[in-house]
Structures are given as C-alpha cells and as structure tokens.
Amino acid sequence: MAEISRLRGEINRHNYLYYVLDSPEVPDAEYDRLMRRLEELEAAFPDLVTPDSPTQRVGAKPLAAFGTIKHTIPMISLANALTRDEALEFDARVKRQLGLGPEDKIEYVGEPKMDGLAVELIYEDGVFVRGSTRGDGEVGEDVTQNLKTVRSIPLRLTKNAPRLLEARGEVFLPLDAFRKINREREERGEPLFANPRNAAAGSIRQLDPKVTAARPLDIFCYGLGVVEGVVPSTHLESLELLKKSGLRVNPFVKLLHGIEAAVEYHDELEARRDSLNYELDGAVLKVNSLDLQRRLGVITRSPRWAIAYKFVPKQEWTRVIRIEVGVGRTGALTPVAILEPVFVGGVTIERATLHNLDEVERKDVRPGDTVIVQRAGDVIPEVLEVIMAKRPPNTEPFRMPPACPVCGAAVDRVKAIHYCTGGLQCPAQLKESIRHFASKRAMDIEGLGDKHIEQFVEAGLLKDVADIFVNLTAENLKNLAKWKDKSIANLLGSIEKSKQPALERLIYALGIKGVGEHMARLLAKRFGSIEKLMEMDEQGLLNVHEIGPETARSIVDFFREPRNLDVLEKLKSAGVVFGIEEGAAGKGALSGKVFLFTGALSSFTRDEAKDLVESLGGEAASSVSKKVDFVVAGEEAGSKYDKAKKLGLTIINEEQFRKMVGR
Numbered sequence: 001m002a003e004i005s006r007l008r009g010e011i012n013r014h015n016y017l018y019y020v021l022d023s024p025e026v027p028d029a030e031y032d033r034l035m036r037r038l039e040e041l042e043a044a045f046p047d048l049v050t051p052d053s054p055t056q057r058v059g060a061k062p063l064a065a066f067g068t069i070k071h072t073i074p075m076i077s078l079a080n081a082l083t084r085d086e087a088l089e090f091d092a093r094v095k096r097q098l099g100l101g102p103e104d105k106i107e108y109v110g111e112p113k114m115d116g117l118a119v120e121l122i123y124e125d126g127v128f129v130r131g132s133t134r135g136d137g138e139v140g141e142d143v144t145q146n147l148k149t150v151r152s153i154p155l156r157l158t159k160n161a162p163r164l165l166e167a168r169g170e171v172f173l174p175l176d177a178f179r180k181i182n183r184e185r186e187e188r189g190e191p192l193f194a195n196p197r198n199a200a201a202g203s204i205r206q207l208d209p210k211v212t213a214a215r216p217l218d219i220f221c222y223g224l225g226v227v228e229g230v231v232p233s234t235h236l237e238s239l240e241l242l243k244k245s246g247l248r249v250n251p252f253v254k255l256l257h258g259i260e261a262a263v264e265y266h267d268e269l270e271a272r273r274d275s276l277n278y279e280l281d282g283a284v285l286k287v288n289s290l291d292l293q294r295r296l297g298v299i300t301r302s303p304r305w306a307i308a309y310k311f312v313p314k315q316e317w318t319r320v321i322r323i324e325v326g327v328g329r330t331g332a333l334t335p336v337a338i339l340e341p342v343f344v345g346g347v348t349i350e351r352a353t354l355h356n357l358d359e360v361e362r363k364d365v366r367p368g369d370t371v372i373v374q375r376a377g378d379v380i381p382e383v384l385e386v387i388m389a390k391r392p393p394n395t396e397p398f399r400m401p402p403a404c405p406v407c408g409a410a411v412d413r414v415k416a417i418h419y420c421t422g423g424l425q426c427p428a429q430l431k432e433s434i435r436h437f438a439s440k441r442a443m444d445i446e447g448l449g450d451k452h453i454e455q456f457v458e459a460g461l462l463k464d465v466a467d468i469f470v471n472l473t474a475e476n477l478k479n480l481a482k483w484k485d486k487s488i489a490n491l492l493g494s495i496e497k498s499k500q501p502a503l504e505r506l507i508y509a510l511g512i513k514g515v516g517e518h519m520a521r522l523l524a525k526r527f528g529s530i531e532k533l534m535e536m537d538e539q540g541l542l543n544v545h546e547i548g549p550e551t552a553r554s555i556v557d558f559f560r561e562p563r564n565l566d567v568l569e570k571l572k573s574a575g576v577v578f579g580i581e582e583g584a585a586g587k588g589a590l591s592g593k594v595f596l597f598t599g600a601l602s603s604f605t606r607d608e609a610k611d612l613v614e615s616l617g618g619e620a621a622s623s624v625s626k627k628v629d630f631v632v633a634g635e636e637a638g639s640k641y642d643k644a645k646k647l648g649l650t651i652i653n654e655e656q657f658r659k660m661v662g663r
C-alpha cells in the first residue's frame, strides 16, 4: 500500500509536468518503469485499485487559459512493448482473446510512432471547425487557431468528404526546424527546447497564434473519431479515407501479416530512424480488422488491439562525475559532463556536451548531480536537465577555467562562447590555425593542403605556424612518405615565396577572433605595421570606425598572450617580413623603426634614403645591432649583411623598402 501510494503521487506529478507544463523531469523510460510497477502491484492487489489511480485515466487537467473541447470519443493512449518478447506476448494475448490458435496469423497495420503532440481535428461539411489537444483524454484544449497555422492541416477537405469527420493525428516539429529554432534561441540567450516534442507542444499551446505560425509544424494523421456516412471495415480503410479527404498520413504505413512481419517492420523502421527529418519513438501495431478491434475492446488506459512497440530510449538519467572543458579546433571551450556510463539510444555514453557556460548556468549542472541525458540521432549526447531533488549537499557551481586547459593561454569570451586566445600554438587548434594561416587569402602557401598539414602535424614537424618556415626543410621532408625531390622543391619554393606577405594578409593569417579579411585590411591601412597594432589598447582600437568592443578585446588579448608573441618572434627570425602598409606611409609611419642600409641602392643615394626614413619618423643606424628592425640590402651588400643574417635581423630589398616608404 505504501509503495502504491508513493508511485501514484510520483506519477501524478510527472503527468502534470509532462501534459500540463510541457516540461518533464524524467525520461520516458523512467516514467514507463514507474507506471509498469504500479500496474504490476495493482494487478497483484486488485482491491487496492482506486478510480483516481493514474492507471485509470490518461493525462492531467488542461490549462485554463484555452477553452476546452470534450472529445466525442475519448482519446485513449497506447500500452507499450519494450522488447521483442513483449511484442510477441501482445500478439499471443490478442489471439487468446479472439479464441485463435498460436499458428493463426493476425493482420496488423504498422505505423511509425511519431514523437509529438496528439490532436483531434473536426471537419463539418468539409470545413475545419475545431481542433483540440488530447488533454486528459476526455477533455482537451481548444487550439483551433493554432492548428490553422499548420500548413499540412487542410482548412477544407476534398469534395465528397464525409459530412462529419473527426481526424486524429500527431503534430510534430521537423528536426531541421527544431535545430534552427534552438540555434536562434541560443543566440538570443533564451532557454533551449529539450527536444522536438516539447518544441511542438510548446508551439501548439501558445496563446499567441503568431508564434505558432512562425514554427513550421507538421502533422501525420493516424486514426478517426466520429465519422458520418462512411463505414470503413479495416484500419487501413480508415487511413485511406483520411488520405482521400486530404489529410496527411505517414508514407511508411504498412500492412503486415502476422507478428513476425510486424517485428521486422519495427526493426526496419528503427534502422531508418536517424535518416528521417522527424523523431520517432517506436512503431505502432494495430489490428487491421475493425470488427476484431471491437471484439477485443478497450481497457481503461488503452485499447487491447494496438501496442506501441518502442525503440530503444534516447533519454536516460545518470550521474555527473565531473565537468571537463574541451577545446575545439576553432578554439571554442566546451564544457563536457563526464558521466557514469549509461545505455541510451542503443549505445553506452560516458560524456555529454553542455554547449557553453550560459547553458551550464541555466541548467545549473554541477558535479555530483543526477541528470537526464539525451542522444538524438546523429547528434552528440547532451545533458537536458538536472533532477534538483537528487542533488547531494555541498555541490559547487561550475566555473570556466581562466586559462586554456590544453595550452594554458588566456581565455576570452565573445557572447556565449569562451575561447582560447593562443591560436598560433594551441595544440587543440593546431591543424585549423595552420590551415587558415597557409590558405590562399592569407599567406597563400601553395601546395600546403589539409592532407599535408595533417601529415606534418602527425610527424611532429609542425607545433605552431612558424614551424612551417623552420621545420619544413628538404632534410625533414625527405624522410616522409610520398615526398619526392620535385614535390619537396615545389613546396619549399612556395614557402619561400610566402615570406613577404602584404601586411593585411599577414594580419588575417594570424587568425585573431573577429578579424576577417575586411577587418585585417582595415587594421593594415589604419595602423600600418604589426608593431603599431600590437601597441594599441582597447580604447585606441575602439576609436576606429567599424571595430566593436568584442573585436577590440580579442585583438588586445591576442597580442597580450606571451605564447602568441613567441610565435611572432619565431616567424620574424625565420625570415617572414612583417611589412609596412604602403598606404599608411605618411608622417610618422616609420616611427620607432630603426633602419640600416648596406650595399648600393639604385633609386636613392644612401643619404636620401636616410633622410626619407627620418622624415617618416624612423631612425637610421650606422652599425649592425639587435636594435635594428630592417636591414635594407642593396647591390653587393657586404659584411654588414652577413652580420645581420647571423643576428637573425629582418632583411629586405630595395623594392620592399620603396613600398614601405610609399615611393
């Protein structure tokens, strides 16, 4: 008695959460288990069955905000079969009740079990007049206006349709629409829908039909209520009538001879499940003959002539052991829940994504929590919600680490996303940052494609972008598979050629968050050199039209990160020229820059060149030292050149110098 009473209380609460509030707290599988146990106990102790037990009715009370509609014929629900054995048992029961032998074959109709919201549509003289949700099975909510916004619900049936037709079906949200809506909600910082069913239910039960209209809901009809004028004799004929009248019926409906064919149908549908653009949670098997249906009858909660033969559940609950932070190839930090292993959707999962900090905070997931996890189709497993009642004492809210867990660089935040700022060397982002760096519109290193990058990274030759100029040598390449003299020469040639990029390309190549090609061009024009750009603080950047606070912070953080500065230094000493933007050459363009001339120039005398540098704010040195930023090498450059080379100084030719000074 104590257990029955506890179960009823719990099930009633879940009914309310599921049917009235559209926000369930437990996975369907758990609800089924509770219901099962209650049914079992009530079967063993029939005296304890009361009229208000959840086994004796379907749902809970509808919300008062909508008008109500009483169903002419109650909308009952289906009993479940969770395994093949239970499906066979259902078939055996049907035959027993009909006085048939085990060898006899029952004709079933197999239908996909849509995971959405059951509705009834009433057509009078072919016109859609009223539509309702299932509600508690007896009385539903009047959602006529909202149903009218569903494109696949005809407002008028085809000619010759019955004078009165009540159609029943499942309204659902296609998966692509569901993902799109959640993406938009994520961007707006709104709570995400846990699954397409909740999204569909939430949409139909909107008080404002405009909101419903903006959601591309769809429907498949699967049954009739009252019909006047036509008397189908099989379920399949009922479906034909629905179709003929202009209503949508699922194309995977199939006539099946015997339970073995029905089990096969279930398995085929399950195998197909992930390729469909809507969510299925099982196959419904219905006795085809309406006469047999009448003979079998209905028990309070469900018909004896049909069963929902479920697929393996895609939601379960488990415990969060800890929360780790993963770094994606774009540098985005993703909190991941490490779980006690649990079997969901046919596989064991041990990790589930928590998306981003906003989502963790909204769901308030903490290590030690019991959570509902979901695995939907090809989608990575995710944590849906926390069962707060099961939270142990002394849990701590999750915090994002201040440093990248992979490389230790500082972490920055743009909108909901945290990301690592050590893009030039972070191993998690390595392949992606090299790919971007070498790409056509960045450094344009011809022949350094994705496959090669992969090979070089795996071989340990590339640990940051500067290694392209340090470690990709004929010596090193010779030892790698598929590299021949000619291909090596070609690659080394294009690497050499890329060493003097236009400033805007170099800036773009660094892969600073928020700095695309356009922004890189803007920065090059405005600041004229990497060094100038590096000196800027956020305010200085914000003064530039088009640079917003997020990009400004991202740029400052990038150049503040010592790991990035090391890579920049390494690029320089490997011979990459950090050029100066032509257009930016004006008063002060060379400010702080030290030049040294060696060899003969063709368009200037040595003094003219020195004057030019000084007039642009630069300085001309007379001896080689670490202080020199650019060594301009003319014809027959002498010992200064060799010394500069030894010191690893940046050496440019006359042509490059002319570009810098705008001559």
Ligand code: IVH
Binding pocket: 076, 077, 078, 079, 111, 112, 113, 114, 115, 116, 117, 118, 134, 170, 222, 223, 284, 303, 306, 308
């Ligand atoms: S028949 C008397 N057919 O599943 C039979 N139901 O648990 C009533 N559902 O409330 C239902 N697809 O929301 C039926 N092909 C289908 C279905 C289907 C989905 C839903 C429906 C119903 C619930 C039954």
